[in-house]
Amino acid sequence: MAETHLSPESMSLPLRMSPVASVSRRDGVINEIRRAVVLGTIKPGEKLTEVQLSEWLNVSRPTVREALNQMAQEGLLVQEPYRGLRVATLDAAAIMDLANTRMALDMLAATAIVEDDSGRRMRMVEESWAEYSQVEMDPDPVIRHESHVAFHRKLWAASENALLLRLWPVTEAHLTIILAQDQAARADPARAHRVHEKLVDAIRTKDLEIIRKAFSEHTVRSAEELIPLLNTESPKE
Amino acid sequence: MAETHLSPESMSLPLRMSPVASVSRRDGVINEIRRAVVLGTIKPGEKLTEVQLSEWLNVSRPTVREALNQMAQEGLLVQEPYRGLRVATLDAAAIMDLANTRMALDMLAATAIVEDDSGRRMRMVEESWAEYSQVEMDPDPVIRHESHVAFHRKLWAASENALLLRLWPVTEAHLTIILAQDQAARADPARAHRVHEKLVDAIRTKDLEIIRKAFSEHTVRSAEELIPLLNTESPKE
């Protein structure tokens, strides 16, 4: 996988319409590493070195370093001083922590959405759902993961709560780790579609109790299903 | 500020938890800038340049850069590509966002604390309260701010929710900005003491409704009081 150079000059045509703000090289590096984690190319617990990655991705060490710092701050990587970085591993407790925290924040977002009389926030939800529906069946698991993640981020964005949006990257990192640990988790896009459709339907009712049940179904239940699947092997290198 | 070496061999008991993990120079820079923001030395909206800060703090530009990146990620600074960094400013909506989000997450933490039968989490709350009480009347406003912030962080830590702890830095950054924008907000330590005492008392009852009321009193009310005090001057340099 050494030939994934993100040389911008190779493509002279400015016709890429991806809204990815990957203008900077650092963002490119981040995307590349994140993709490797999602794909399982880099396994949880595996050690990463700055020089290795800089050769790998054909960028300088400072650039790699900035990317790694950011990802460590988000929690996708864990950093031990003078000892390197590893892809984070999460245990059963962490999975439940994520589920509980998302319940709280998803409900916060939902409350803000249903309390908006202008209908703008609800419209944003519909937009997110439409975009998600378009690509959810993509054969590329990375694309599916990204669209899934983007859907939930847009749900938070629809609440128009500025802090919530800032909390998202950290939440997403945890989510990514968990899904990366269990490959089977993203094996059933049809089921994912049904669950998310119920979620949107619930939000449309504007009944917070119904919404809570739908989120519980979506988040807590899937977490409880995920925990027994944990392969609890010790971190190796 | 360089002589903070305390040899770990001197104390053989592994009792100490976090003396200051500021082993690195980057953390020193972060603390320095954060302190300047809290003190009002750097005002919201003011522009920061990397070279200026590196001369200022006597460190290299890459080090300053790493610090600035981290703080931008936390939200204390806002970063516009090729245009520099400024101390973030928050409007009334953002203050209410912070209050609502903290309500949700504080209640999540409180729920985890009261549901813990071992009593360990409640003991952590008591510890946090004891530490906070010791320094809350310190004449240095920065010390007071830090102890206040540390108290709330430890409340989240007491929930033993790993994700919550990772969400704290972003939350703290918003809190810091808001308090920095309104100097008067930290002018009354006695009142702060009463409010926080009621908070701890409420948690001791283990009654979630009482706890909710206390947090509401603490968080939402103070936010509503803060909003009219906003000096809505345009960002200058």
Added chain:
DNA sequence: CCCGATAGTCTTGTCTGACAATCTGCATCA
């Protein structure tokens, strides 16, 4: 006189190369 284009400058983004601090593993010696 006012307005728009262009050049210069400033700041960030990135690179190269280097050195110090620290951890790890292996070899040596009591």
Added chain:
DNA sequence: TGATGCAGATTGTCAGACAAGACTATCGGG
């Protein structure tokens, strides 16, 4: 055999440099 110390590896930090994009001010045209 066990402890010690040295060498390699990796991170943390530094210095200097250049390119890319954005801001500013001057100059020319309407």
